[in-house]
Amino acid sequence: MSKNMTQTQFKQPVSNQASTDAHEYAKYRARIEGRIRRRKAVAGFQSALIYLFLTVMTIFALFPIYFVIQASLGGNQNLYSTDLHLLPANPSLDNYVYAFTQEPLLAWLGNTLFVCGFSTLLGLFCSMTGAYALSRFRFRGRKLSLNLLLVLQAFPALLAISAYYYLLQYLNLLDSAPLLGLSLIYMAGSVVFSCWNIKGYFDTLPVELDQAAMIDGATQWQTFWRVVLPLAAPALAASALLIFVGSWSEFAIANYILNANDNGSNLTFILGLVRLQGDFRTPWGYFAATAVITSVPLVVVFLFAQRFFKSGLTIGGVKG
Amino acid sequence: MLRVKRSQILLYLLPMLITIAVINLTPIGYTLYLSFTNNTLFNGEYNFVGLTNYSYWFSVANTDLLYVIGNTLLYVVVCIALFLLVGLATALALNNQKIKGLPFWRAALLVPWATPYAITSLIWKFLFNYDFGPINQIGRIFLGPQSGIPWMTDPFWAFVAVVIVNVWLSYPFFTVVILGALQSVPSELGEAANVDGANAWQRFRSVTLPLLLPAITPATILSSITTFQMFGVVYLITAGGPVTSADKPGATSFVMIYIYNKILGDNAANIHYAQIATFAVLIFIILGSVTFLTRSLGDSKESLA
Structure with a gap:
C-alpha cells in the first residue's frame, strides 16, 4: 500500500x-x-x-x-462408533454429570492438583533461595555449580526412570505415598530451570536495594523475603507456571510409579484418561467430557499467568 | 555483592543442594553405575562387567542405536522446519495491519498453546483412528467409503501423524516469538528498501529475516532439544509403533520412547536394565554436550556474569 x-x-x-x-x-x-x-x-x-x-x-x-467439545455435549455415542458427528444431535450435559458421578474424576483431579501444587511450591522455594545465593553471594564453586546445573538440565528424568523407582522404594514412598514421591521427582526436575530463570531475574535487580534494606536494619532473610522476592514476582510466576504445567501433563514417570487400584481412583487424571480411552466400552461423550473438565483448570491457570510470561522469562536471560 | 557469613550462604543453598543431590544426582549416579554391570530383571546378584554394555550398543550387529537416533533426528529436522514455516507464515499474516479482526485470529491461532498436551494428544489419537476417526470419515465423504489413511498401522503415516500433532502443539510458540520480533522491526527499514526498489521477497530476505534471526535462533535450538527428547505426545499417540519387524524398533520409537518401552519390558521376557542404563548414559552425553555447546556459543558472558 x-x-x-x-x-x-x-x-x-x-x-x-x-x-x-x-x-x-x-x-x-x-x-x-x-x-x-x-x-x-x-x-x-x-x-x-x-x-x-x-x-x-x-x-x-x-x-x-471443537470436536471434543461438541462430542462432550452430544449424546453418549460410543467411543468407537462409525457415524460422523460434527454437531451434537441432542445437546445435553449428561456426559458431564456422568463424568463427575460415575468416574473417579474428582479423585484424579485432586491427586493431580496435589502433585502439581506440592511440586510447584517446593520447587519454587528451593530454586528461589538457591537463586538468591547464586545471584547475591560470592563463594568458591559458584561458577562450577552454575555450570553443573546446566548439564543437569540436559538430563531428562525419564532416562533414569528405574533408578527413580528404586529411590522412592528406598525412601519408603513407593507404597505409602506414591503421589508425594511423584511430586518430589517433578520438583527436582524443574528446580534447575527455575533456579536459572529466577537467578537471571535477580541479577537485573540492583544489589543496592539489598544493601539499602540492610542498612535500614532488615535482616538478610527479611531483605530477601520482603524486598527482593516481591520485585521478582514475574519471574516467580513464570517459573511456577512452568513447573505446574509440566507436572500437569507428565505421563511417563507417573505411569511407571503409580499402580492403579480397582477403579483407578489413585491415579493422576492423565493416567485415568488413558485408561478410559483404552477401554472399548467407553462412550466417546464421557471421554470427551472428562477431557474437557481436566483441561479447564490448566487453561485457566495459563490464561491467568501468561501476562507474566514475557517479562518473567525474557528478562531472566534464559535463552535457548 | 553482599558480604555474609559462609554459614548463611550455605543456609540459602541447602534446600536446592539437598534436592539436587538426593533426587537428581543419585539416580544419575545409579544409572551410570548400572551401565557397568550386568543387572537384569532375572539377575539380582549382578557384578561389574566393564564396558561390555557399551560395546553392545556399538557392535556392528546392533543397529538399534543408529536407527533410533537417526529416526529421532529426522523427526527433529522435519518438525523444526515445519515449526519455522508455519510459525513464520502465521506471524507474517498476523503482522499485516490490513487484516481485519486481528485479535480474533491471534487468539484462535494460539489456542493449541494453552491446552494440556497430554489431553490433546489423546484427542488427536482418536481423530486419527482408521475406522472411526473424523479425519478418515470426512475423507470418505469425498473419496468414497473404501478410502482412508492407515494413520496408526503404516510406518510412514504414523510418522506423519506425530509430526502433524507436534506442529499443531508447537507452532504457536514460534508464532509468538516471530511476531514479537517482527513488531520490533522498525517499519522505516522496509520503506527504505522499498524506495531503493526492492520487491516484497527481497525486502523479506534482506531486511526482515536478518532482524528475525536473533529471536528465531534460540527458539530453534531450544525446540530442537525438546523435540529430540519428545516423549509424552508421541507415546500417547503411537506408543512408538507401528512395529514392522521383530528385530527393529517401531517407526516412531524415538530415543525416549525406545528407552521407555525397553524398561516396561517391550516384548522381551528379561529386562536388561544395565543395557538400558548404558543407552541412557549415551543419550545423556549427547544431550549434555549439545546443551553445553549451544549455551557457551550463546551468551555465556551474560548468563554467567
Missing part, C-alpha cells in the same frame, strides 16, 4: 509540470490508473490469500478442540 502511495504522489506532480500536451497527460493518467488498479487487484488477491490461510490455520488449530 505504502509503495504505490509514495510513487503516485511523487510522480503525478512532476508529470503535471512536465507535460504540456493534454493528450499525453491523459495517456499518462490512464497508465498510472491502470497500474493502480492492477496493484489494487494484486493487493486484494494477496489479502484474500491471507484470509484463506488464516481460515485454514484456524480450522487446523481449533478442530480437535
Whole structure:
C-alpha cells in the first residue's frame, strides 16, 4: 500500500509540470490508473490469500478442540462408533454429570492438583533461595555449580526412570505415598530451570536495594523475603507456571510409579484418561467430557499467568 | 555483592543442594553405575562387567542405536522446519495491519498453546483412528467409503501423524516469538528498501529475516532439544509403533520412547536394565554436550556474569 502511495504522489506532480500536451497527460493518467488498479487487484488477491490461510490455520488449530467439545455435549455415542458427528444431535450435559458421578474424576483431579501444587511450591522455594545465593553471594564453586546445573538440565528424568523407582522404594514412598514421591521427582526436575530463570531475574535487580534494606536494619532473610522476592514476582510466576504445567501433563514417570487400584481412583487424571480411552466400552461423550473438565483448570491457570510470561522469562536471560 | 557469613550462604543453598543431590544426582549416579554391570530383571546378584554394555550398543550387529537416533533426528529436522514455516507464515499474516479482526485470529491461532498436551494428544489419537476417526470419515465423504489413511498401522503415516500433532502443539510458540520480533522491526527499514526498489521477497530476505534471526535462533535450538527428547505426545499417540519387524524398533520409537518401552519390558521376557542404563548414559552425553555447546556459543558472558 505504502509503495504505490509514495510513487503516485511523487510522480503525478512532476508529470503535471512536465507535460504540456493534454493528450499525453491523459495517456499518462490512464497508465498510472491502470497500474493502480492492477496493484489494487494484486493487493486484494494477496489479502484474500491471507484470509484463506488464516481460515485454514484456524480450522487446523481449533478442530480437535471443537470436536471434543461438541462430542462432550452430544449424546453418549460410543467411543468407537462409525457415524460422523460434527454437531451434537441432542445437546445435553449428561456426559458431564456422568463424568463427575460415575468416574473417579474428582479423585484424579485432586491427586493431580496435589502433585502439581506440592511440586510447584517446593520447587519454587528451593530454586528461589538457591537463586538468591547464586545471584547475591560470592563463594568458591559458584561458577562450577552454575555450570553443573546446566548439564543437569540436559538430563531428562525419564532416562533414569528405574533408578527413580528404586529411590522412592528406598525412601519408603513407593507404597505409602506414591503421589508425594511423584511430586518430589517433578520438583527436582524443574528446580534447575527455575533456579536459572529466577537467578537471571535477580541479577537485573540492583544489589543496592539489598544493601539499602540492610542498612535500614532488615535482616538478610527479611531483605530477601520482603524486598527482593516481591520485585521478582514475574519471574516467580513464570517459573511456577512452568513447573505446574509440566507436572500437569507428565505421563511417563507417573505411569511407571503409580499402580492403579480397582477403579483407578489413585491415579493422576492423565493416567485415568488413558485408561478410559483404552477401554472399548467407553462412550466417546464421557471421554470427551472428562477431557474437557481436566483441561479447564490448566487453561485457566495459563490464561491467568501468561501476562507474566514475557517479562518473567525474557528478562531472566534464559535463552535457548 | 553482599558480604555474609559462609554459614548463611550455605543456609540459602541447602534446600536446592539437598534436592539436587538426593533426587537428581543419585539416580544419575545409579544409572551410570548400572551401565557397568550386568543387572537384569532375572539377575539380582549382578557384578561389574566393564564396558561390555557399551560395546553392545556399538557392535556392528546392533543397529538399534543408529536407527533410533537417526529416526529421532529426522523427526527433529522435519518438525523444526515445519515449526519455522508455519510459525513464520502465521506471524507474517498476523503482522499485516490490513487484516481485519486481528485479535480474533491471534487468539484462535494460539489456542493449541494453552491446552494440556497430554489431553490433546489423546484427542488427536482418536481423530486419527482408521475406522472411526473424523479425519478418515470426512475423507470418505469425498473419496468414497473404501478410502482412508492407515494413520496408526503404516510406518510412514504414523510418522506423519506425530509430526502433524507436534506442529499443531508447537507452532504457536514460534508464532509468538516471530511476531514479537517482527513488531520490533522498525517499519522505516522496509520503506527504505522499498524506495531503493526492492520487491516484497527481497525486502523479506534482506531486511526482515536478518532482524528475525536473533529471536528465531534460540527458539530453534531450544525446540530442537525438546523435540529430540519428545516423549509424552508421541507415546500417547503411537506408543512408538507401528512395529514392522521383530528385530527393529517401531517407526516412531524415538530415543525416549525406545528407552521407555525397553524398561516396561517391550516384548522381551528379561529386562536388561544395565543395557538400558548404558543407552541412557549415551543419550545423556549427547544431550549434555549439545546443551553445553549451544549455551557457551550463546551468551555465556551474560548468563554467567
